[in-house]
Amino acid sequence: MDWSIFWTAFGAIGGAVGAIGGVTGIVALFQTREANQLMKDANDTAEEANRVAAESLKTAQTANQLAGHANQIGEQANLIAQRALTAGLDQTVYHWTAQYDAEGSVLRVVNDCGLDARDVHVIVHHEGEVVAEGHAALISAVGVLELDAPLMLDELRKDARGYGDGFYGTPRVKVSISVTWVSEFGVHRSLESEQGFGYTKRTKILS
Known part of the structure; x- marks a missing residue:
């Protein structure tokens, strides 16, 4: 091989x-x-x-x-x-009035109409100072909110002393009243009114 x-x-x-x-x-x-x-x-x-x-x-x-x-x-x-x-x-019209009771030193604010007012706030000023205020969840028709107002009486007495002896006049205290409330339709309303109150109980129309 x-x-x-x-x-x-x-x-x-x-x-x-x-x-x-x-x-x-x-x-x-x-x-x-x-x-x-x-x-x-x-x-x-x-x-x-x-x-x-x-x-x-x-x-x-x-x-x-x-x-x-x-x-x-x-x-x-x-x-x-x-x-x-x-x-x-909401075209409803509200009328408010106020009356001051100097004897009891109470300011009465009246819902002077046939409609309810809810969440009502009232503030009273005298020369920039708050002299009375109050709140109510509801004031029915012709309902009343009473505010203690001793400071208004103090101012009224100051004004009376200013007249002196032998002089006749009408003492009064000037205040600004602010009212805010909610109408029956749920609309927020408000007003502010300048008023003068004396010892005589007189109803004032707030407008």
Whole structure:
């Protein structure tokens, strides 16, 4: 047997096998790189999807907040419109009177009409100083709110001393009476009246 021929053939086969292995390795290397690139692309895509989802969630939350603000504004607008309509329909006329009882040092404020008045506040000023005040949750038709007013009596006595002996006059104290109330239709009303009161019980119309 010619061994040189055998070894030559064996070497050729080995070379061929080595070449095939090299090619296979190169192919495997390219496939690995391609697989890695595909995985990277997939990760990038997933990150982008998460970012888009986060932005969408943020946009949805902002839209919900804007919708909530819009609802609040709509409710406030409806309330204002309702109040304006109520005020337009409220043509009721209230009459208030006041009488000072110097003996008891009491100022009586009267709801002198046929309509109820709610949340009534009365403040009496004399030369910028509060000399009497009072509040009532409800004053019915022709109802009375009595205010203790000793400071008014003090001012009345001061005015009386100013006349001196032998001079006849009519002492009185000038006050500003502020009345605020809520009408039967729920409309806030107010008035302020300048009046003078003396020792004689006289009814004053506040207007």
